[in-house]
Amino acid sequence: MNDGIGHYNVPAIDLTEKKTVREASRNSSDNSSRIERLEKKLETLSIINEVLWGVVSESENITLSKLKEMMVEVALDRTKRNTAKVECGKCKLSIPANKTKCMYCGTDLVFQFEISPFDSL
Numbered sequence: 110m111n112d113g114i115g116h117y118n119v120p121a122i123d124l125t126e127k128k129t130v131r132e133a134s135r136n137s138s139d140n141s142s143r144i145e146r147l148e149k150k151l152e153t154l155s156i157i158n159e160v161l162w163g164v165v166s167e168s169e170n171i172t173l174s175k176l177k178e179m180m181v182e183v184a185l186d187r188t189k190r191n192t193a194k195v196e197c198g199k200c201k202l203s204i205p206a207n208k209t210k211c212m213y214c215g216t217d218l219v220f221q222f223e224i225s226p227f228d229s230l
């Protein structure tokens with residue numbers, strides 16, 4: 110706070126607050142490094158994907174527009190799988206269809222969809 114003559118009174122910060130600030134700063138830096146590593150991995154995977162696309166499109170004679178159609182189809186299927194609900198046979202509550210047990214009463218549930226390994230990525 111400015112005292113009117115150019116001096117600022119900085120409120121005293123106790124040691125616990127300083128430690129918290131230091132930890133938050135370190136966590137933020139750690140998270141930035143993790144994000145940077147993940148971005149590099151994602152870029153590598155994207156390049157590998159593009160190379161594989163080139164191989165498949167040539168050998169299978171698949172056009173880019175067909176690829177786009179297939180991507181839309183997959184995206185719609187994923188949305189359907191991830192938002193589908195089933196009714197628990199025992200407690201009758203609505204449960205996500207990809208669960209193996211009712212989260213309310215623990216009853217085993219029957220899958221409505223085949224679980225795709227791509228859903229757990």
Ligand SMILES: [Zn+2]
Nearest residue numbers: 197200211214
């Ligand atoms: Zn239940």
